[in-house]
Amino acid sequence: MNGSSRLFTGGNASTKRFWRALLAALCAVACVFSLSACGSDKEDGKIRIGIKFDQPGLGFKKSGTYVGFDVDVAKYIAKQLGYSEDQIIWKEAPSKQREAMLQNGDVDIILATYSITPERQKVITFAGPYFVAGQDLMVRAGDTSIQGPQDLNGKRLCSVTGSTSAVTVKQRFASEVQLMEQPGYAECATALFSGIVDAVTTDDIILAGLASSARGRLSVVGKPFTQEYYGVGIKKGDTALARKVNSAIKEMIADGSWKRALQENTKGAHFKPDMKYNPPKPEEGE
Known part of the structure; x- marks a missing residue:
């Protein structure tokens, strides 16, 4: 000794x-x-996927399960990569933490209404897009006073603090509208229900999910006035994974699963994606 x-x-x-x-x-x-x-959070034979937990119709945690369009696309991609559903570890990916989660290796991919932008492309790689959203408006069912952005003069809008949607309103409609900013879209929907605001604004597919969960009490106007290309976030430089993800998205579109997932998750919202841009061509990151 x-x-x-x-x-x-x-x-x-x-x-x-x-x-x-x-x-x-x-x-x-x-x-x-x-x-x-x-010991770490990473498990052999598992894939860690970041999603939103609080967006009905897209990424939503419900009674211990995960539902939504982003979830369905993520499951399809995982399957094409060789993972079954029970090999997926779901991680909550708040907007402000997404880049850090990829850079730190906390997740393998992120599908969380993650718009492809030049600023984000400096620090991560995107695959996709798997959907092209457009900023739109949501109103109370039966309200015909707002049929597009041209009818916003004097109206009260709600959006989420720090969102690109709120920034767009400030840049394009600041002199016409009163903007209320809330921490989440559930709060905006409540303000719309109670008559505090006249409309909620964000990406059309997010609004469609909210409208669908409202069971006919809210509706999407259907006049998008921007384009938001939703991508799959990947660690910077992983072009091999980007190619595989793009291949999976193309297959999902080709076999009809993409359309079925979109319809199922926006049921009752009378939502139609902008067919000028959808289905998209996933070519990013290769």
Whole structure:
């Protein structure tokens, strides 16, 4: 037995407790730098996918399960990559954390109404797009006073704080509308129900999900005035994975699964995607 070994076995009880505490601290530090050495969130044979947990019709956590168009597309991609549904680890991907989650290796891919932008492409790689959304308006069912952005003068709108939709309203309609910003679209829908605002604005497919969950009490106007290309977020530079994801999206469109998933998740909202841009051509990141 060498001298260093005697340090751990010899001495009184307090000395032994000191060395045990030191070992625990050293292991904790090592875990920070090498998660694989002390156990990590990544499991062999699993794929970790980031989605939204709070967007009806897109990514929504419901009684321990996950439903929505983004979820269905993610499941299809995972299957094409060789993973069954029980091999998927779902991770919540809030908008502000998406880039960091990919850069830190917390997830393998992200499908979370993730618009492809030049700024984001500087730090991550996108595959797709798998859907092209457009900013639109949602009103109370039966309200015909707003039939498009041309009818916004003097109206009260709601959108989410920090969203691209809120920025667009400020840039294009600041002199015409009163904008209320809320932390989430559920709060905006509540404000619309109660008459505090006249319309909610964000991407049309997000509005369609909200309208669908409202069971006929809300409706989407159907006059989009921007284009948002939803991509699959991937760690920067992984072009091999981007090609595989794009191939899966193309197959999903070709066999009709894409159309069925879109219809199922927007049922009752009278939603029709802009056919000028949909289905899209997934060619990003290759």
